[in-house]
Amino acid sequence: MEVNVSFNLNGKKVSVTAPPAKSLLRVLREDLGITSVKPGCEAGECGACSVLLDGQVVTSCLVMISQVDGKNVITVEGLQKDGELDPLQKSFIDEGATQCGYCTPGFIISAKGLLNENPNPTDEEILEGVSGNICRCGAYPRIFNAIKKVVKKNVI
């Protein structure tokens, strides 16, 4: 009882064979070696497992691998271009927006999903954009500043 599913992962075509109801989170980590997606609650509440699915941020713990056929999946591993980190990644480093780092990939992906659709969000829109992500260490002010810095550069 396994399915074969092909999809685009960080710009490359991949094929996996897995139990059909296995979560995208578990497939990414266990079958495809993508460990930036973190299992936190595995119930959609913490956002640590966030990925972009066809450009939209979703919690990969709530997606069955059977629902990913032919889709585009982006994780932080896929954000860098030609060896250059994404502006959001750089900004998180510059601002020191991470403590233990467990939540960081999820926050960056949520922010990326937001900025893809709305390059110039208001402060409220930034807060809503990352409202599905929890930081257990409480780095929220720095996380907000890191995103805000990128937004400011977008405006200029």
Added chain:
Amino acid sequence: MSYEKVEVYSPRSLAEALEILSQKKEHIKPVAGGTDVMVMLKDGVVKEKELLNLSYISELSYIKEKESRILIGAATKYREIRRSPIINAYAPILIEAVRQIGSPQIQNLGTIGGNLGTASPAGDSIPPLYVLNARVKLQKIGTSREVQIDKFFLGPRKTVKEPDELITEISVDKMEPGSYYFFEKLGLRSANAISIVSAAGIINLENKTVKYLRLSLGAVAPTVIRATDAEEEAKGKELSEDLIDRIAKLASEATKPISDIRGTAEYRKKATYGIVYEALYRIFKGYGKKIEYGFEKTS
């Protein structure tokens, strides 16, 4: 049932899905966005050994106008509802509720049909659907029927849907221009919180006189309810602080809440009074949201 033992069918058309359902009936469980089913699967409380994945059936996702009604495909995501010009123009009360559901992640996955399928009295799309006179379309091979929203739910997690039926469409009234509306939700925080008490209302005023009030309450009874006594009380009367007090009291009396980890029954009764009073008071004072010529506007 742990995920390893579960089989998944992924039809590409509605006809195919109904065919599978007609054979498997109660042995297969539909999954749309999976935001409820995946959590149940993790908790080991899915009894079905097979899942029917609806996420590839594009014909179940649409928002259309039909005269004075709006038709919404069951697998339409919250994301699409929030962005829909039709819903923004003619049923903004639904937007008020949907933007308070979960988080961006949940809104990008979750569907309105899934909220009805889960049939929680705390489901946040449901109170607006009550005041929009929604009908739920249930379809099986060869036939379909439409059920009024208040006849659809039998209790927590119980509906009139038969195992060989799928929810395929939800239809609602367009709101009348000039109506005021609100959706209020009390949760432990703003994101990813289950409603402790919620209320949806549409109020139509002629000068200051109430032409009609439609008021529904969530998470305070085995199903979402309409506060019909409160609606009757309001009809034909001039809006005043005194009338608002009576409406809020009748709304509170209409509830049959339970105590759980999120709040006691007593708290829910008091909170119902509070959120209904506050929402109507805001409208009374001129700060309410109003739908004007089919377009959202804050008065």
